[in-house]
Amino acid sequence: MRLRTVVSLEQALSLPSATLRFVQLGWRVIRVEAAPSGVGLPGDPNRYIGRAAVDDDRRTYFIAPNVGKEAIALDLKDPRGRAALTRILRALDVDVFCCNVLPARHEALGVDYATLSAAKPDLVWASISALGTAWPDVPGYDPVLQAMAGLMEVTGDPDGPPMVTGIPLVDLKAGDEVYANVLLALLERAETGRGKRIDVSMLQAAASWLITTLPLIDFHCEPAEITRAGNEHRKFIPTNVYPTRDGFVYVAIGSDVQWKRLTATPMFAAVATPLRTTNAGRQQDRVALKDAMARVTRAHATREVSATLSQATIPWAAINDVRQVRELPALAQAFTTTRTPDGRTIRMQPAATSLPGMESEYAFPPKYGAHTRAVLAEAGFTGGEIAALAQAGVAVGP
Numbered sequence: 001m002r003l004r005t006v007v008s009l010e011q012a013l014s015l016p017s018a019t020l021r022f023v024q025l026g027w028r029v030i031r032v033e034a035a036p037s038g039v040g041l042p043g044d045p046n047r048y049i050g051r052a053a054v055d056d057d058r059r060t061y062f063i064a065p066n067v068g069k070e071a072i073a074l075d076l077k078d079p080r081g082r083a084a085l086t087r088i089l090r091a092l093d094v095d096v097f098c099c100n101v102l103p104a105r106h107e108a109l110g111v112d113y114a115t116l117s118a119a120k121p122d123l124v125w126a127s128i129s130a131l132g133t134a135w136p137d138v139p140g141y142d143p144v145l146q147a148m149a150g151l152m153e154v155t156g157d158p159d160g161p162p163m164v165t166g167i168p169l170v171d172l173k174a175g176d177e178v179y180a181n182v183l184l185a186l187l188e189r190a191e192t193g194r195g196k197r198i199d200v201s202m203l204q205a206a207a208s209w210l211i212t213t214l215p216l217i218d219f220h221c222e223p224a225e226i227t228r229a230g231n232e233h234r235k236f237i238p239t240n241v242y243p244t245r246d247g248f249v250y251v252a253i254g255s256d257v258q259w260k261r262l263t264a265t266p267m268f269a270a271v272a273t274p275l276r277t278t279n280a281g282r283q284q285d286r287v288a289l290k291d292a293m294a295r296v297t298r299a300h301a302t303r304e305v306s307a308t309l310s311q312a313t314i315p316w317a318a319i320n321d322v323r324q325v326r327e328l329p330a331l332a333q334a335f336t337t338t339r340t341p342d343g344r345t346i347r348m349q350p351a352a353t354s355l356p357g358m359e360s361e362y363a364f365p366p367k368y369g370a371h372t373r374a375v376l377a378e379a380g381f382t383g384g385e386i387a388a389l390a391q392a393g394v395a396v397g398p
Contacts, residue, residue, distance in 0.1 A: 003027055004186070005092055007085075009076075009099035009111055011044040013142070013168055014128050014202065016065035017175035019098060022182075023068035024336075024351045024358060030092075030375060031066065032085070033368060035075035035396045042396070043073060043368040054340050057368045064348045067338045068362035072376075073369035073396035081394045082110030084376065086119040091379035094120065096182055100128040103136035103199075113197040123195040124185040126178045132201035140202045142168035149206035154213060157230045170206045177205050237282035238289050241319065242297040244305050249297065252315040255279075261312040268296055268308070337361045372397030 004027040008019045011033070019029045033043035041048050043057065050060030075081040089097065099111050106112035106127070113125045130140025143164045146152050151170070156163035177200045185196040207214070212234075213226045225234055231250070233239035239252045253259050256278055263272035271292045275281040282289055297305050302318065309316040318324075325331065326347065334350035341364060351358060372395050376386050389395035 004095040006030070006096040006098065007032060007089060007092075007094050008097070009033075009101060009109075011100065012046055012171070013065060014140075014171040014174040015098055015100040015178065016044075016046075017172050018126075018128075018178035018182075019069065020065050020067070021175070021179045021352070022096075023362060025355075026357075026359065029069045030088075030371070031069050031071050032076075033071065033073045035073050035081070035393055043071075047368065054342065054364075055367070058365055063338065063346065063365055066365035067336075067348070069365065070371040070375065071366040071369060072372040074372070075394045075396075076109040076111065078392070078394045080389060080392065084379075084381075084389065084395065085110065086116065087381075088375060088379045089116065089120050089123065092375075094123065095186065096124045096126065098126045098128075098178060098182075102139065103127065103129050103133050117195055117197075121195060122189060122193060124182055124189065124198070125195065126182055126185075126198040126200065128174050128178060128200045128202065130201070131203050133199050142171040142202075145170040145202045145206050149203055150210060150213075151206060154210075154226065154228060156228045158224070158228045160228070162228070169209075170202050173205045173209065174200050174202045232286075232290070235279075235283075237279060237286050238293050240290060240293070242294050242305075244297050244302040245300055247302045248319050249302055249305050249309075250317045250319060251293070251297075251309065254315065258314055262309075262314050265308050265312050267300065267305070268293075271296060335360070338364050340364055367398070369397035 004022070004025075006019055006022050006027055006029045008015060008029060009032045010016050010019060016031070019031070023029050031044075036042040041057075044062070046062045046065075047057045048059055049062065053060050053063055074084055076085065088094065097111070097116055099106070101109065101111070107115070110116075116125060117123050128140075129136070130138045130145065146155075146164050146169065147162070149170065152162035152164055155165055178198065181198045181200070185198060189195060216225050231241040233252070236252070236254050239254070241248050241250050253262060259276070259279075259282070262268050263276075271289065273285070275285055276289060306316060306318070320328070326335070331350055334354055336348045336351060337360060338346050338348060339361070340346060351360075373386055373390075376389070376395060377383075381389075386395065390397070
């Protein structure tokens with residue numbers, strides 16, 4: 001399969017996380033950022049979030065989602081900027097165009113599907129927005145969508161307030177939906193020769209994860225079944241975090257067979273009762289069982305508990321901090337890296353899936369507008385044309 005080219009009018013995290021996955025496939029990704037408006041800092045606001053990595057417009061929060069990309073800056077409010085974009089799409093035979101600006105702004109910026117597909121009929125076009133095209137003026141940020149989609153209501157301690165998750169799940173879910181649907185659209189295009197429009201609603205993507213809670217409403221569920229449960233699984237008992245003499249361990253019992261193996265060990269034999277033989281019985285006795293499990297684990301060191309669980313083939317895990325995750329043997333070969341301009345190697349998150357031939361080191365993210373002139377030249381603009389666009393502030397770069 002030939003390498004694909006993606007042009008993405010992107011900012012923040014949701015769409016950059018999607019196009020990062022294309023980078024990991026070896027595709028070319030050209031990120032488009034706005035020309036300076038005179039209000040605020042130029043380009044993607046995420047460029048300026050976190051500690052300074054190498055310079056002011058490549059701070060730490062910006063790095064990982066944007067490695068391996070090129071960066072151009074165009075004023076799409078200007079007809080000349082819009083014309084430049086469509087010329088780039090045709091001249092570079094771009095396969096995919098993505099954007100995550102408000103849908104209400106698509107037409108004004110000339111990035112709506114009708115306009116771009118007219119310029120390139122086989123273009124796959126993908127957009128991320130907060131609530132979809134029916135609510136084109138609503139901005140979307142991950143924690144706001146976590147709240148709206150009920151994810152906060154089901155996260156946290158049952159006696160405490162709703163909580164956001166520790167990572168921006170909705171941003172990343174929306175990005176993964178773009179990734180998956182673009183691949184599907186390209187597969188369809190190989191058969192039909194036609195492009196496709198893809199609209200991803202962050203709210204809908206987030207709500208699709210309510211698979212274990214939302215359908216229970218029509219089964220007349222108890223309120224406790226669709227609200228916060230802390231670290232305890234609502235259905236599989238006694239799946240929970242338990243204290244040990246020197247820490248904590250997460251134990252997951254997913255079947256009655258696993259329960260039988262657990263209670264066959266000398267360490268956990270005391271928690272077995274006839275009622276607890278089935279998951280339904282353990283559900284009925286969940287409060288007393290939680291205390292009984294904790295009494296057992298608290299009496300032993302983590303290594304003793306984990307050895308017993310491993311011997312009984314019970315799923316368990318130490319509760320690692322992020323530094324410890326970097327040292328897990330199972331991930332040692334999976335981490336990706338980038339190299340700063342001054343030669344430091346930065347270890348980043350692994351790709352979601354390791355594929356044959358996939359690269360693991362990616363170029364450091366570009367400065368704002370770093371490739372504007374080169375991409376315009378590649379698209380056939382003459383030196384004079386580029387200079388005129390730069391002079392007018394329509395194309396911005398070093």
